[in-house]
Amino acid sequence: MVGQGGDLLLSRREKLRRLRSRGTEPFPNTYRRTHTIRDAIDCFHAIEREVGSQARTEAVSLAGRVVSIRGMGRATFLNIQDATGDVQIHLRRDILQDEYELARDLDLGDFLGARGPLFLTRTGEVTLEAAEASILAKSMRPPPEKWHGLSDVEIRHRQRYLDLIASPEVREGFRLRSTIVGAVRCFLEGRGFIEVETPILVPVAAGAMAQPFATHHNALDRDLYLRIATELYLKRLIVGGMDKVFEIGRVFRNEGIDQDHNPEFTLLESYEAYADYNDVMEMVEQMVSSVALEALGTTVIPFGEETIDFTPPWRRVSLREETLRCTGIDFQQYPDAAALAEAMSAKGIHVEGRSSRGRLIDKLVSTGVEPQLVQPTFLTEYPVEMSPLAKQKPGDPSLVERFEGFAGGMEIANAFSELNDPDEQRSRFMEQEELRRTTNAEEDTDRLDEDFLLALEHGMPPTGGLGMGIDRLVMLLTGKPSIREVVLFPQLKER
C-alpha cells in the first residue's frame, strides 16, 4: 500500500501514475498565464474600490507552486506562489466536475495553473474560483516544513532552491542584490563609464596580492590561472584610450573561507583617466550613498547592533594616524620589519616569522583598526611597500596616494592614483618577486606581468582606479552578517 515502507516518495509516484492513467500529462510543455499573481490581485483591488466586497474580476489564468492545501471534501482551498506573491485558489467539485479529481493527486510543491474570476471569501481573502485547473509540473519530493521553515543552514546553502521556496526574506535579499548591482552599474554609466569584460583565464595572476587557482589549456599546452583581479587588463584599456571603464566580475582567490571570504567573489573595478585618488574617494561615497538610496530608500542602514550612516562625506583619516589611535603603534617609527614585529608582539598581536613590513602593517590594520571602523571611513596614505601598483606621494616616496574604504568593520573599497611610470612599475614588481623568495610561504605578493609593462611603456595617462567588493557591499546594505547569505551558491566542503 502507498505510504507504507517508510517511503514518502512512493505516494507521489503513485499520484503521478494515477494522473497519467487518467490521460493527464503531469509535465505539460507550456501554460499561458494572463497575469502574475501580484498583477491579478492589484486588478481585483481596483475593481473592489469601485464595487466593494462583492467584486469579481474577469477570468484570469494564474500559475505557481502549491504551497498549502486545505481539502474540504467536495471543495479544496490551496495557495499557489509565483515570484510576485501568492494567492488562494478555490477548487469546487460542482464547478470543475471530473477535473476535480486532480485535487486528490496534488501535493505540496506541485505547480498548478488555474483559470477563473477572483473574488473575496467571507474571511476576506482574495481567491481565484477555478473554472479550469491543470497540473503544470509534479514535484517528486516534499518541500521544507511549512511552519518552522528551513533552518538547517547547511541545506539552506547546499540546496538554495529550498531556501528560496521556504523563505520570503531570502528571496527579497537576492532581489535586493540584483537592485544594488543594477544601481552601481547605472551610477557608473551615468558618469560616462563603459562596461567591459576582460579575461578570466590569464597567463599571469597579477593585480593583487593573493594566491591563484591554476589550470591548464590543453591545445596550447600552457598553464593558465583564474584571475585574482581585473586591474591590469582594465589599465591596458586606459592605455588604449578608453578613458572611463569598469568591470563587475567574478575573481578567484585560492584562500580560506569564512564569514566575509568566499574563494570566488564579485569585484567591481573602475578606472578613470585624468582623475586621482581624491576624485575616486568622492565617487565612492557618492556611489554607495546613491545606491543605498535607490535600493533601500535611505542612506542610514541597520547592521547588526549598529546603524551605519552612509551619507557623504565619510570620515577621512590617514592610515598612520588611525593606526596609532587604535593600536598605540606608529608604524612610521619602525622602518624595518623586525622592529615593527617586536612592537606588535609587545601589544599581543601574533606575528608570523619573516613577514615583510608591508605584511605586518596589513596585519596590524586588519586586526587592530578595521574591526573598529563601523561608520564609513576612508583610511589614506598607505606605505609604498604594501601598494605595488600605486603612485608615490609627491614629497614623500615612502607613501602612496591610496585609500581603503571601510564600513561595518569590513574593507569594502581600495583605490589609488595609478602608477603609470613603466620603469618604476617594473622595479615595484621586482620587489614583489623578491619578497616572495625571501619571506614565509604564506605571504601573498603580486606578480610581474611583462605584457602589462609593455602596455605601460606605450604610455598611460594619470588615472584613478577603484576596487570594490560587491558581496560585502550587499552584506552591508542588506544587513547580512555572512557572505554566504549574499552569494546564492557559496563554496562548501564536499560532502
Added chain:
RNA sequence: GGGCCGUUAGCUCAGCCGGUUAGAGCUCCGGACUUUUAAUCCGGGAGUCCAGGGUUCGAAUCCCUGACGGCCCA
C-alpha cells in the same frame, strides 16, 4: 591551525547520569467535511539515531577516530 557546540522520521525537534518495542508536532496514507487558511475531527504509517572502531550482559546515550556544519579565537 586551535577551542566549543551540533548531526535522531521527509522537515523542526525531544530523548542522552547505559536498560525491554526511540517519541512529539508538521508532512504522508485511509475516512468525514462545499468559504477554509498552521482548517478541523477519526484512524494508520513512517527511523542506517552522521560513519567506523571500542567499553559493556546490554549503547541513540559512555570512550576514541573521522566526515560535515555552526559559533568563537588565530
